[in-house]
Amino acid sequence: MGIAYKNFWSLNTDEAVVTGILRNHNHRNVEVLMPINAQMKDVDLVLMNVLNKKAITVQVKGSRAYEPSKSEVKRYGDGSAGWFYFGKEVILESSADYFIFLIYVLETDFKTGRRTIVPHTLTIPTKKLQVLCNKHKKIGVRDRYNFYFWVNPIKKEAFDFRDKSLYYVNEYLDNKGFDLLNKDLL
Numbered sequence: 754m755g756i757a758y759k760n761f762w763s764l765n766t767d768e769a770v771v772t773g774i775l776r777n778h779n780h781r782n783v784e785v786l787m788p789i790n791a792q793m794k795d796v797d798l799v800l801m802n803v804l805n806k807k808a809i810t811v812q813v814k815g816s817r818a819y820e821p822s823k824s825e826v827k828r829y830g831d832g833s834a835g836w837f838y839f840g841k842e843v844i845l846e847s848s849a850d851y852f853i854f855l856i857y858v859l860e861t862d863f864k865t866g867r868r869t870i871v872p873h874t875l876t877i878p879t880k881k882l883q884v885l886c887n888k889h890k891k892i893g894v895r896d897r898y899n900f901y902f903w904v905n906p907i908k909k910e911a912f913d914f915r916d917k918s919l920y921y922v923n924e925y926l927d928n929k930g931f932d933l934l935n936k937d938l939l
Contacts, residue, residue, distance in 0.1 A: 767815025767855050768797050770872055775800065778931040783938050795847045802938040809937055812849035812879075814839070816902075818857035818870050825903075829914065832905040833859045841896050844886055847879050851934065858904045873904045875911055875922055876930025889913065889920045 772785050779785070779800065786799040798811040816835030825834070835856030844852070854875040861868050877885075890898050901915040904926065911926040912919045923929070 765815075768813045770815070771811075771813050771853050771855055771874065772798065774872065774874060775931070775934075778928060780935050780939060783935070793848075795843065796849050800934060800938060805939075807938050809851060809934060810849045811851045811853055812843075812847060813853050813855060815855040816857065818859060820859065829903050830905045830910075831861070831907045832903060832910075833857075834901050834903045834914070837900040837902070838897055841886075841892050841898055844879070844882055844898065849879055850937075852877050852879060852882050853930070854900070854902060856902055856904050858906055860906055871906065873906065873911075873927055874930060875902060875925045876934060877922065877925045878933065885920070885922075889916060889918075891916065 768787075772787075775783075775785050775798075780802070782802050782804045784801050784803055786801060788796055788799055793810075795812050796810040797813045799808055800811065801808040814837050816837055819833055819836065821829075821833045833856075835854065837854060852875075854877070856873050856875070857870045858873050859868055860871045886898060890900075893899055899915050900913055902911055902922070903914055904911045909926060910921065910923055912921045912923075925933070
């Protein structure tokens with residue numbers, strides 16, 4: 754009797770991009786692994802220090818690239834935003850140690866005038882994200898959170914501008930967020 758196997762475990766595009774970024778920015782003893790246990794729905798990646806056996810679980814959330822409006826550029830400066838929309842339970846009941854938000858930012862090279870799409874990340878400890886949500890976010894329609902993270906690559910700033918007041922998440926942007934991961938793993 755033959756058994757048919759189905760590929761349930763493959764990286765989606767955002768997870769693959771984040772994996773590549775993590776491989777370039779983490780300590781050389783840290784490996785990026787993908788869990789194959791289908792019951793771990795809120796864990797996309799596992800980072801493990803192969804020397805001391807410390808491990809961290811990560812949930813990846815990706816956004817498509819958005820062309821900023823002229824009024825957004827005038828108000829927020831260079832860069833662009835990513836939009837994230839998901840149920841409150843994704844954050845409030847998550848078993849992952851960290852969330853990594855992947856934002857594709859439209860950047861302009863002022864010397865050549867060329868525009869490129871550059872991936873940026875916000876690496877936020879889940880417990881800190883839960884505090885930020887309780888402090889700053891309103892649960893919207895159908896018990897869902899909306900995040901609009903603007904990344905200004907020139908100023909190295911990131912903030913959510915969804916609600917009336919901005920709140921900054923600069924300490925989690927790109928290498929600063931990866932430093933938090935490495936600190937927990939070393």
